[in-house]
Amino acid sequence: MTLLAVEAISRSFAGHTVLRDISFTVQAGESVGIIGRSGAGKSTLLRCLNALERPDTGRILFEGQDLAHLPEKQLVLLRRKIGVVFQHFNLLSSRTVAANIALPLEIAGMPKAQRQERVAELLHLVGLEEHARKYPALLSGGQKQRVGIARALAANPALLLCDEATSALDPETTTSILDLLNQINKTLGLTLVFITHEMDVVRQLGHRVLVLEQGTIVADGPPADILKPDNALSSVKGAGYVASYS
């Protein structure tokens, strides 16, 4: 089943084209990595996918609704079905770990008792039960990202977007966060779209990888095929990137 269909979207800022005629689809349960150099348009693409940014042209169909053309009021509601994990965690310093995780549920208007139950589940899932009452400032980077993941999962999203989720973490912590994301993708069957500039992340997490270069997708396929330095793609524009980063 197709969960997300991006159809020929383009976006430019002040005459500078950031995304050019991008099309791809994501199946439910899939884990798709978008890789590219900084400035390739990854962040803009991700912001389009969670409807914080509208493409100038094209359509983005999520659960049958077009994110590119939906009025703002409906977009607000739709965003609650898309979880986002951020590079710099973006946890509220004024809220405890538990209260941070509860925030999307408060926004969705869930009653308090139910909220507490759900937060307890999520704390267990990410292994942070004993830190529930702490403030984020007291946690390590990896723990903060676990809170970020728990928060993104709180409202039971249909799609999880990860924006360089491990780029601010050390290699060991990165592995544990990738394991957690893998587990979430497999056991919960949650669809994952993540952007990264690290080949390793794509290898460990992606069923499929899209290579973004200068605002266009230059390669699309399983990581094992795309990330081989001497594959059929050597004739493609993206090969330079793949070769230089493998």
Added chain:
Amino acid sequence: MSRLILELLLRATGETLEMVLASGFIAVLGGLPLAVFLTLTGPSGLCRMPWLNRPLGFLIDAVRAVPFIILLVLLIPFTRIVAGTSLGTEAAIVPLSVAAIPYFARIAEVSLQEVDSGLIEAVRAMGGTRWMIVRYVLLPESLPSLISGFTVTLVTLVGASAMAGAIGAGGLGDLAIRYGYQRFNTTVMLGVVAVLIVLVTGLQALGNLLSRTLRHDAPMRGA
């Protein structure tokens, strides 16, 4: 120090506190919504409205540009309408509030603008409305800083309230002028200065304590 002087000092301190706290309260009531509005409609805000933001900013700065002693006189007709009189402690609360609202609005605006834009983005991505962003992000995240700014406002009001004494508002400033300066009573003068120092340092210490207690973004806070 005679009992009479002590009684005078005590009453004047009470009047000063009344003026400062009442106008401080009104400053938050009026200034904080203004600050939120300025932040939201400002150049990097969530609902940019330059045609509203700029005139409002201009109005706020225009009031701030008028020296308080002149504002006091300019506002006498307005004070009469609001308070029924232009004399006394209660009447002085009107011009003090008019000065304090734009003052606190600008200070609070800075606090609100310093909130990490990533947090706003996160709550937007969760499907939060603008109102939720104000309620869950802007206000709680800037609260320690808002309290520091409010403390600065209160201390400034202590100074301004002394000037209000010049038009018969009572309070410590009035006491110092009438007894200390005009009657050459050095004891009263020194007494007023001592009370003012205690008042200001006390307010500042209280503000710092509250702000620090509510601040959770520094990992090693006194631990």
